[in-house]
Amino acid sequence: MAKGGGNRSRLLLVLLLVSSLFLITLDLRGVNVASTIRGGVATALSPVENLFSKIFSPFGRFTTDLRNLGQSNSKIADLTSEINKLKAKDIVDQDMIGQLNQLKNVLDLAGRGGYKVVAARVINRGSAATFKQTITIDVGSKNGVSKNMTVISDSGLVGVVRSVTNNSAIVLLMSDPTFKIGVRIAGTQSIGVISGQGGNSYLLQLLDATGEIKVGDALVARGSSGGRPFVPGVPVGIVTTVQSNASSITQNADVVGISDLGSIGVVAVVISPPNDDPRDSLVPKPKPTVTVYVTPTPTPTPSK
Amino acid sequence: MSQLRVLNTSIFLFFVFIIQETVIARIHFPFNGFSLYIAALMVLLSLEDRAGSLVFGFIGGLVMDLSTSATTPFGQWALAMTFIGYIFSVNRESLGDFIDRPLLFVLFVCASSAISMVIFLLIGVLLGQENGPFLRNILLILANTFWTFLIIPIFLPVIIRIRKMLLTNRERV
Numbered sequence: 463m464a465k466g467g468g469n470r471s472r473l474l475l476v477l478l479l480v481s482s483l484f485l486i487t488l489d490l491r492g493v494n495v496a497s498t499i500r501g502g503v504a505t506a507l508s509p510v511e512n513l514f515s516k517i518f519s520p521f522g523r524f525t526t527d528l529r530n531l532g533q534s535n536s537k538i539a540d541l542t543s544e545i546n547k548l549k550a551k552d553i554v555d556q557d558m559i560g561q562l563n564q565l566k567n568v569l570d571l572a573g574r575g576g577y578k579v580v581a582a583r584v585i586n587r588g589s590a591a592t593f594k595q596t597i598t599i600d601v602g603s604k605n606g607v608s609k610n611m612t613v614i615s616d617s618g619l620v621g622v623v624r625s626v627t628n629n630s631a632i633v634l635l636m637s638d639p640t641f642k643i644g645v646r647i648a649g650t651q652s653i654g655v656i657s658g659q660g661g662n663s664y665l666l667q668l669l670d671a672t673g674e675i676k677v678g679d680a681l682v683a684r685g686s687s688g689g690r691p692f693v694p695g696v697p698v699g700i701v702t703t704v705q706s707n708a709s710s711i712t713q714n715a716d717v718v719g720i721s722d723l724g725s726i727g728v729v730a731v732v733i734s735p736p737n738d739d740p741r742d743s744l745v746p747k748p749k750p751t752v753t754v755y756v757t758p759t760p761t762p763t764p765s766k
Numbered sequence: 767m768s769q770l771r772v773l774n775t776s777i778f779l780f781f782v783f784i785i786q787e788t789v790i791a792r793i794h795f796p797f798n799g800f801s802l803y804i805a806a807l808m809v810l811l812s813l814e815d816r817a818g819s820l821v822f823g824f825i826g827g828l829v830m831d832l833s834t835s836a837t838t839p840f841g842q843w844a845l846a847m848t849f850i851g852y853i854f855s856v857n858r859e860s861l862g863d864f865i866d867r868p869l870l871f872v873l874f875v876c877a878s879s880a881i882s883m884v885i886f887l888l889i890g891v892l893l894g895q896e897n898g899p900f901l902r903n904i905l906l907i908l909a910n911t912f913w914t915f916l917i918i919p920i921f922l923p924v925i926i927r928i929r930k931m932l933l934t935n936r937e938r939v
Binding site: 470471475478479483485486488490495496497499503504507510511515586589591592593596598625627632634638639659660724 | 784786788790791792801803817820821823824827828830831832833835836838840841842844845852886887890896897898899902910
């Protein structure tokens with residue numbers, strides 16, 4: 463009896479393994495069954511994601527906030543007084559105002575670059591089990607969004623559209639370790655490739671052997687043919703450390719991303735590239751510093 | 767195992783999948799990671815008999831393959847979870863009854879969640895996928911194990927109770 467049960471289990475195991483391998487083969491050979499099913503699920507889930515996005519928006523960064531708790535008593539005291547001031551000013555919806563500001567800045571950046579964009583709200587983040595760093599946005603093919611379009615935030619590059627459904631799209635973030643983009647050092651013709659490292663730091667490999675990298679150099683996207691997947695001129699990051707290694711053929715540098723991918727709420731999808739390359743016009747200008755001169759007043763000497 | 771049972775459990779797994787994709791994925795866990803879905807599936811598989819752990823491993827994996835953020839081939843999670851179901855079906859009886867030993871149950875769920883993610887990555891490597899730096903993936907798996915260890919004791923009684931409700935009258939006896 464047990465032997466019969468064991469044989470049945472073995473047969474079942476073989477059947478399920480063959481089914482799994484069959485599905486994988488179908489997908490790898492480009493049969494559209496899998497993408498259609500995933501697209502259907504995404505279309506069905508996006509209204510639910512929208513709903514939860516509205517409900518959980520103020521609580522989304524709960525764990526991050528919890529980690530920072532107790533770091534500095536004085537900071538907490540300052541923040542408490544600030545909260546009281548904010549309450550006094552009767553600011554009802556900070557979250558909404560923040561999103562409006564982000565939207566304004568995104569549209570401002572797109573306008574300066576000459577990009578035709580569709581604004582979108584981030585409605586979800588990719589599950590940890592997928593090993594990919596992605597976000598879901600609330601615009602899809604009905605808004606003119608399609609695969610391999612550049613996604614920007616109010617400060618620069620966010621990622622690229624990976625897949626699209628009718629009313630949502632999945633964006634592969636530039637922090638994903640499989641993400642690579644060709645960049646140019648602003649103000650020069652030196653070109654290189656930036657790779658995601660999983661966090662907000664990136665690795666720059668300069669392709670130009672004679673080029674020079676300096677700390678503080680701004681990097682902009684070189685752009686792809688036809689503006690897809692990358693439109694030219696979008697700020698990508700700032701060089702923080704130059705790795706000097708005499709034995710290396712290419713020069714490497716550590717780069718910090720220009721967009722804070724952990725806190726983006728509003729983005730824009732570039733649906734049409736600019737007619738002319740905006741070159742370095744989108745690179746953030748350094749803020750002017752104010753110098754204050756103080757002349758010490760002479761101390762009065764006692765008269766004899 | 768009746769067809770009704772398979773249908774009920776599949777609906778339950780899909781419900782947990784929706785919670786994972788719409789609520790849990792939204793929370794910024796440090797080191798990026800807790801999968802309630804994998805943990806719930808491991809709890810279910812560990813309570814099943816041989817055929818049950820194979821069938822629900824496969825179905826659970828198929829549901830995971832529906833993830834909208836997944837860029838892996840459709841069926842990769844199904845293959846990984848079928849392997850896990852097989853491992854459960856072979857070794858499950860030697861570990862005894864989990865219901866009376868909750869700590870061992872939680873540790874078992876944590877370990878099996880980690881192993882399922884490792885198997886998923888290994889299949890990806892065999893298929894020629896680029897999965898990013900090795901250390902980062904290890905950190906992700908460890909973080910998921912850590913959060914599973916902390917959070918799953920809260921959900922464990924609920925999942926066990928729901929599973930009891932999903933059993934048919936004959937299976938309850």
